[in-house]
Amino acid sequence: MSTYHPLTVQDAISLVRGIPGHFTPDAQLECKEIGDGNLNLVFHITDRNSDKSIIVKQALPYAKVVGESWPLSLDRARIEREALQVQYRLCPGLAPQVFSYDDDLAITVMEDLSDHTIMRKGLIEGQAYPLFARHIGEFTARTLFYTSDLYLNPQEKKEQVRKFINPDLCKITEDLIFDDPYRFSDNNNYPDYLEDEAKELRENGKLHLEVALLREAFLTRTEALVHGDLHTGSIFVTPESTKVIDPEFAYYGPMGFDLGAIIGNLLLNYASRPGWDAAESEVLGNQERLLRMVSDVWSEFEIRFRKLWDEDARDPLAKAPGYQDAYVAKVLRDACGFAGCKMIRRIVGLSHVADIDTIADVKLREKAQRTALAIGKQLVLFNRTIQSGEDIVRLVKEAEPL
Ligand code: SR1
Numbered sequence: 001m002s003t004y005h006p007l008t009v010q011d012a013i014s015l016v017r018g019i020p021g022h023f024t025p026d027a028q029l030e031c032k033e034i035g036d037g038n039l040n041l042v043f044h045i046t047d048r049n050s051d052k053s054i055i056v057k058q059a060l061p062y063a064k065v066v067g068e069s070w071p072l073s074l075d076r077a078r079i080e081r082e083a084l085q086v087q088y089r090l091c092p093g094l095a096p097q098v099f100s101y102d103d104d105l106a107i108t109v110m111e112d113l114s115d116h117t118i119m120r121k122g123l124i125e126g127q128a129y130p131l132f133a134r135h136i137g138e139f140t141a142r143t144l145f146y147t148s149d150l151y152l153n154p155q156e157k158k159e160q161v162r163k164f165i166n167p168d169l170c171k172i173t174e175d176l177i178f179d180d181p182y183r184f185s186d187n188n189n190y191p192d193y194l195e196d197e198a199k200e201l202r203e204n205g206k207l208h209l210e211v212a213l214l215r216e217a218f219l220t221r222t223e224a225l226v227h228g229d230l231h232t233g234s235i236f237v238t239p240e241s242t243k244v245i246d247p248e249f250a251y252y253g254p255m256g257f258d259l260g261a262i263i264g265n266l267l268l269n270y271a272s273r274p275g276w277d278a279a280e281s282e283v284l285g286n287q288e289r290l291l292r293m294v295s296d297v298w299s300e301f302e303i304r305f306r307k308l309w310d311e312d313a314r315d316p317l318a319k320a321p322g323y324q325d326a327y328v329a330k331v332l333r334d335a336c337g338f339a340g341c342k343m344i345r346r347i348v349g350l351s352h353v354a355d356i357d358t359i360a361d362v363k364l365r366e367k368a369q370r371t372a373l374a375i376g377k378q379l380v381l382f383n384r385t386i387q388s389g390e391d392i393v394r395l396v397k398e399a400e401p402l
């Protein structure tokens, strides 16, 4: 049994040498720690003698972004690894392969995807990903359907719920997304010029009601194994390929949470375009494309999810007239509301996004922040009224910055 300690680059090299079938004994291994996220160490190991490479990810016992004052359970490494294995089994082309793991060291050894780009970076650069909506529609439909009560029998599903109880990581979401932005909190982080917006978030009772209902769904609805943090920094892309990474926030929760994360993050990029694009026509072109992606993500998910339901559902009442329509409508409303919550937290909460925060011009950054908040509030306030993916696009267009 190994005793937990944070790995050095040398430790990571020795560890992967012991994995059968990967590197030959004469491999000249080099290793760099490349983790730029909030929580983990990530080692990238390459062989100078071949084109082989591999990733070792290790959880730290605290949130790296804050420090040792914010302890986090190492069990999240097991949860992330088991979620990756479920996702790879259900969608082999859309998630990295796990080669090895050690739960005591809180490490997962997995496929290197560095020939891909982090989607957030590509979107900031104005790249188009024409296959993304189809890929992510496939990923969400299959991972959510096959881990739900629609497919698993209730006992089997409860075993899965037990396996994926993830209290520390859920608490981060509960605090950072559903609590802090709506009150005074030391976690919040926004510039002085947004105090009017922060005050409005603290005082808007109608908004608080919708956030309370969405928070309740996050806390209580064990619909499916959700990725739990499916923003554009958790997705590697090329124009032809999509790979979903980093499911350490995975737990049994509402299906709309993953779809909302994707839609909210596409819309954060939408709000940021005036800060990145040189000409007005470029802003409009990129924004149009992003809005199309939003409605395509929903429709690609819906088509596949309904097909899986028609062909593979084992729920004895799956064919009850109207059940599928009611279920899909609920997922859509949740996705809309969660997308809004995700946008709001990235502007006033602890952890922001590069799409907005790295805009150099302060006036354009402020414009992007206010646009994101206006859209976020609109999606939260009206989530329970929408009936189609196009309605999300309509709400975005209706949102006016203060
Ligand atoms: C303390 S962790 C901050 C954020 O990073 C992750 O990607 C999650 O979105 C989390 O809320």
Ligand code: MG
Pocket: 037, 038, 229, 234, 246
């Ligand atoms: Mg992450």
